[in-house]
Amino acid sequence: xxxLVESGGGLVQAGGSLRLSCAxxxxxxxxxxxxxxxxxxxKERKFVAAIDWSGGLTYYADSVKGRFTISRDNAKNTVYxxxxxxxxxxxxxxxxxxxxxxxxxxxxxxxxDYWGQGTQVTVSS
Numbered sequence: 098x099x100x101l102v103e104s105g106g107g108l109v110q111a112g113g114s115l116r117l118s119c120a121x122x123x124x125x126x127x128x129x130x131x132x133x134x135x136x137x138x139x140k141e142r143k144f145v146a147a148i149d150w151s152g153g154l155t156y157y158a159d160s161v162k163g164r165f166t167i168s169r170d171n172a173k174n175t176v177y178x179x180x181x182x183x184x185x186x187x188x189x190x191x192x193x194x195x196x197x198x199x200x201x202x203x204x205x206x207x208x209x210d211y212w213g214q215g216t217q218v219t220v221s222s
Contacts, residue, residue, distance in 0.1 A: 099123045099195045099211045106191060106216030109183055113220070117178040119193030119213055127151075127171040130199045133178045134206050135189035135218075142192070142206050146178060149199040156200035161187075183220045190215040 105117040119131070132147040146167040147156045155167050164183075169176040176193055194209035201208040 099126060099129060101193050101195060101211055101213035103191065103193050103213040103216040106218045108219045108221065111183060111185055111220055111222050113183050114179070114181045115183065115218060117180065117191055117193075117216060117218070119176045119178075121174045121176070121195065123174075126174040126195075128197075129195040129211075130197065130201060131167075131169060131176040132194045132196065132201055132206070132209055133167060133176075134192045134194060135187075136192070136215075137189040141204055143189075143204050144202045144206070145191070147200045147202055148176065154199060156202055158202070180218070183218075185220045185222045188218060188220050190217050 100122040103119050130149050133145040134142050136142040148167045152169045164181050166179040192215045193213045195211040196209035
């Protein structure tokens with residue numbers, strides 16, 4: 098089993114940057130593909146980015162491609178989401194998730210097995 102804890106969210110102006118972290122417990126972290134999702138109020142949870150177990154393969158939603166970067170450090174049991182050129186429409190609660198298989202990118206996130214509690218990202222215009 099894997100427990101996930103996100104951090105790094107906050108309030109930022111449009112055009113700014115944030116880096117989210119997701120710390121995982123358990124010795125099997127490196128076995129899992131990891132994903133980031135986001136959910137705005139009243140809307141479906143949307144896929145943002147995914148990374149395979151090794152960190153060698155990544156996959157992005159079109160809406161964040163070129164602005165966001167997912168990475169992982171298996172020695173630290175942590176996955177990151179670097180978010181640059183943020184826009185007000187990026188405002189949401191961001192969740193990390195762990196699962197088997199790559200890429201897992203369906204909105205809703207039903208392909209993933211474990212989830213964090215989420216961290217709020219608010220981008221002001």
